[in-house]
Amino acid sequence: MFRRLFPLVAFGFLSLAGATAHAAEAPVRERIAFNADWRFHKEAFRENEFLKGDAGRSGPADQPNAQPGFDDSAWRKLSVPHDWGIEGPFRQEYPNDTGKLPWWGTAWYRKHFTLPATDAGRRVYLDIDGAMSNAQVWINGRHVGGWPYGYASWRVDLTPHVKxxxxxxxxxxxxxxxxxxxxYPGGGIYRNVWLVKTAPVHVAQYGTFVTTPLVTKASATVNVEVTLDNRGADAEVQVATEIYALDGAGKRTGPAVASKAPASPWKAPAGHQVQLTQALTVANPRLWSTAAPQRYVAVTTVTDKGRVVDVVETPFGIRTIAFDAERGFLLNGTxxxxxxxCQHHDLGALGAxxxxxxxxxxxxxxxxxxVNAIRTSHNPPAPELLDxxxxxxxxxxxEAFDIWGLKKTPNDYHxxxxxxxxxxxxxxxRRDRNHPSVIAWSIGNEIVEQGAREGWKVAARLSEIARGEDSTRPTTAAYNHVGSGYNGFQNAVDVFGYNYKPHEYAKFHEHAPHIPLLGSETASTVSSRGEYFFPVSDDQSKGQANFHVSSYDLSAPPWASPPDKEFRGQDDNPFVAGEFVWTGFDYLGEPTPYNSDSTNLLNFTDPAQRQRMAQQLDSLKKIAVPSRSSYFGIVDLAGFKKDRFYLYQARWRPELPMAHLLPHWNWPERVGQITPVHLYTSGDEAELFLNGQSLGRKKRGPREYRLRWDDxxxxxxxxxxxxxxDGKRWAEDTVRTTGKPAKLLLSADRQAIRADGDDLSFVTVTIADKDGRPVPRSGNRVxxxxxxxxxxxxTDNGDPTSFESFQSRERNAFNGLALAIVRTRAGQAGKLVLTATADGLGSAKVMLESKGP
Structure with a gap:
């Protein structure tokens, strides 16, 4: 054990315990959901407000809206998390790249609440998991703090001014x-809010840090570092820790598997933090892995003169991680x-x-x-994602940042x-270092400093900060400038990440054979679900029409490539740890290739090529782009799978018998014309039949990832x-020419949902012919x-060109599919019936049930 003292002023209001727990006798610590019953007001929109480029910083000066006597009765009543931008309206004149939704502006949230008299003498904190952005907080008219970064989780201390x-x-x-x-960043208090109450002496914000420095099959050493925060008088405290195994739902499964009884009392001087470490041993540890995500919880109990003053629960996992320059990423030694x-933070039709x-x-x-890995692009994630x-x-x-000191947009994080x-x-x-899922800290994405002579020094400083907080995980960054592998940036991180550079893997490894390498952002293939354009070309700049992109999965921006090229790069260079594809799901904003995003110009090392690309992007700024969302996703904005889903499934799940044909087979205008057919399969060869006649059997050659019948x-x-x-029948797929749309089919992802006011059921509508076969090119209004x-x-349909409100109760199907999202009401159990109707197709129903806890 060791102890260190820190004055409390060191981190201001960055002092919050990391979890909720209750002692058996009394709630020594309370963490109360603070999401309900807010009042909201957004200040009037100013014409062309978004063109002014005015960052509009809000300071702590007294504001009428912050005063306790201000009349907010006319303000809108709502619950957070809340994103005002997703409510729209969509407008064509909004900037091209950020979703066509009004996410910018100034707004207020106010909440009236009563504290019981028994809270006198306790510390009271407001924790905000994320607010977009430049937040300032008042309690009873007194300014108590704020935080500018919209993706950060933070706290303010309400204690001096609450009643x-x-x-x-x-x-x-x-x-x-x-x-x-x-x-699209969203706008508003878009993550959860908590009211936290503690004793004056308590575990500090993010004040437990669990590490497992020694792990064998027989035992694991578990170190629990505890930081105590004393906001009261001088005290002498004792700290005890117990470790329990958790089941899949996060509940304890039995008695403690390890414990550390309190030692001699520790002095906790008033106004200081005390740090101590306890070492425990877990016998026969259950290791956390992607195949078996087994977890434990460390329960830390703080007593003052025999009285329990705080209890904190810290879930964690026992596992080992390592990046190796030759073997890639090792989890538990394998x-x-x-x-x-890569995933952006918005949730499609639900916004941020x-x-x-x-x-x-x-x-x-x-x-x-x-998929077994997520990169949080390009910002700290919601805590719930890591849970x-x-x-x-x-x-x-x-990932921490998309921008350092050099800007990408006028008012960004620079x-x-x-x-x-x-x-x-x-x-x-500090917030996230107890999560076993986290394997690396990314200090930046495609930062502009890559081209600066001494930009690597910023990377080195950020890595130094990260290692000071957590020496158990490596640092990394996502570099899109080829020179970053050779100009000092490669030595500033522990794992080097290349964006869109499979052709550089071998060269980098030869130059720096001691540095692990990762495809930090790959492919960026673009496609629209269910859209196919002819003739089919292997030129990745082709396949675009009507502000859509062909789903033959051969199209990509100039800096990127179809998936096949990245697959070859990794197969030729097995030392690469793997890849993070851009992106898993479509997201709001950045409708490449129909946008004016110029940040990827660093990918072009040839000056003439860079100039031509800059001119092309500049011309796009003059185009009214009818696109709200990206085309990069392997899954569309509504959660419907694109063809590419099956190309990656064939590679990433080789043990799964699967086959997927494309395109669909409804082409009355193409009778007698060449219509190429592609097959994605985990098999190694396949035979194609049209109306029972064989069109040939093909075997996949080396570095081939799809089978093609192009004639x-x-x-x-x-x-x-x-x-x-291996010569044996493995899987098959069939597509048929369908009849005309004749009926609707409904299917819910879950029919039983919790009556908690948050749980959701996602209901898919399929336009089908009289035989129940999906009609692929249908767009009936539902x-x-x-x-x-x-x-x-x-509601949604996955169409990136649709500007219909996400709150609309009507929606055109897009290539045969539409989506409705149903939410329960808190405390109201019962049967729900969702009905979909379409002219000429009748109606269809799906039964749901909202159940109590």
Missing amino acids: PGGANVVAVRLDNPPASSRW RLTINGV AINVRALERQLEILREMG LADRLGFVVVA LHFAEWHEKDLRAMI VVYQPGTLQAVAYK KFTLSGPGDIIA
Whole structure:
């Protein structure tokens, strides 16, 4: 054991315990959901406000809206998490790249609450998991702090100004400047809010840090570092820790598997923090892995003169991680190829407002594809994402920044970097370092400093900060400038990440054979679900029409490539740890190739090529782009799988018998014309049949990842592929020419949902012919109604060119599919019936049930 003392002023209001727990006798610590019953007001929109480029910083000066006597009765009543931008309206004249939604502006949130008189003498904190952005907080008219970075989690201390036994008002002002993001950031208090109450002596914010420095099959050493925060008088405290195994739901499974009884009392001087470490041993540890995400919880109990004053629970996992320059990434000593995707933080039709079930659904779909890793692009994630990754078994690269001191947009994070980068980086790592899923800290993405002579020094400083907070995980960064591998940046991080550089893997490894290498961002293939354009070309700049991109999966921006090229790069260079594909899901904003995003010019080392690209991007700024969302996703914005899903599934789940044919087979205008057919399969050869006639059997050659029949002449009927593996029948797929749309089919991802006001059911509508076969090119308009204790909170169809409100109860199907999202009402159990109707197709119903706890 050792002890260190820190004055409490060291981190201001960055002092929050990391978890919720209750002693048996009394709630010595309370962490109360503080999401309900807020009042919201967004200041009037100023014409052309988004063109001014005014960051509009909000300071701590007294504001009428912050005063307790201010009349907010006319303000809108709502619950957070809340994203005002997703409510729209969509407007064509909004900037091209950020979703066509009004996410910028200034807004206020106010909440009235009463504290019981028994809270006198306790510390009271407000914890905000994320607010976009430039937040300032008042309690009872007194300014108590704030935080500019919209992706950070932070706390303010309400204690000096709250009134136990009386009425209180907390006010939050957000100032979300225009031109501050390259993608859709959302606006508002978009993550969860908590009211935390503790004794004066308590475990500090993020005040437990669990590490496992020695792990064998027989035992694991578990070190629990505890930081105590004394906001009261001098005290002498004792600290004890018990470790319990958790089941898949996060519940304890039996008695403690290890414990450390309190030693002699520790002196905790008033106004200081005390840090101590306890070492425990767990026999026969259950290791956390992606295949078996087994976890433990460390329960830390603090007593003062025999009285329990704090109890904190810290979930963690026992596992070992390592990046090796020759073997890639090792989890528990065994290579785990990183089959990863990059994910932005928005949840499609739900916007940026966090919802655990929506996140869980995304991960379930990605897991089906074979994904085992997530890169949080390009910012600290919601805490709930890491909780889910721990429980479901995903490894995570947690990323801190997209910008350092040099800007990408006029009002982005470069305005805050000098003052806030250390606070933001430390806050992210301290919050997230107990998650077994986190395997690396990314200090930046495609930062402009890559081209600066001494830019590597910034990277080195950020890595130094990260290692000071957590020496158990490596640092990394995502570099898109080829020169970053040779100009000093490669030595500033522990694991080097290349974006879109499979052709550089061998050269980099020869130059720096001691540095582990990762495909930190790959492919960036673009496609629209269910859209196919002819003729089919291997020129990746082709395949575009009507502001859509062909789903033959051969199209990509100039800096990127189809998936096949990245696959070859990794197969030729097996020392590469794996890849993070851009992106798992489509996201709001950045509708490449129909946008004016110029940040990737660093990918072009040839000056003439860079100039031509700059001119092309400049011309796009003059185009009114009818696109709201990206085309990069392997899954579309509504959560429907694109063809590419099966190309990655074939590679990442080779043990799964699967075959997927494309395109669909409804082409009446193409009778007699060449219509290429591609097959994605985990088999090694396949035979193609059209109306029972063989069109040939093909075997996949070395470094081939799809089977192609490029000379198929279209005839309506049945197209069938039979795949083989090692000469044996393995899997098959069939596509048929369908009849006309005749009916609707409804299917819910879950029919039983919790009556907690947050749980969701995602209901898919399929336009089908009379035989129940999906009609691929149909776009019938579907109307939704719901009966029972729930609400339709959003609809979508995955069409990146659709500007219809996500809150609309009507939606055109896009290539045969549409989506309705149903949410329960808190405390209201019962039956729900969702009905979909379409002219000429009748109606269809799906039964749901909202159940109590």
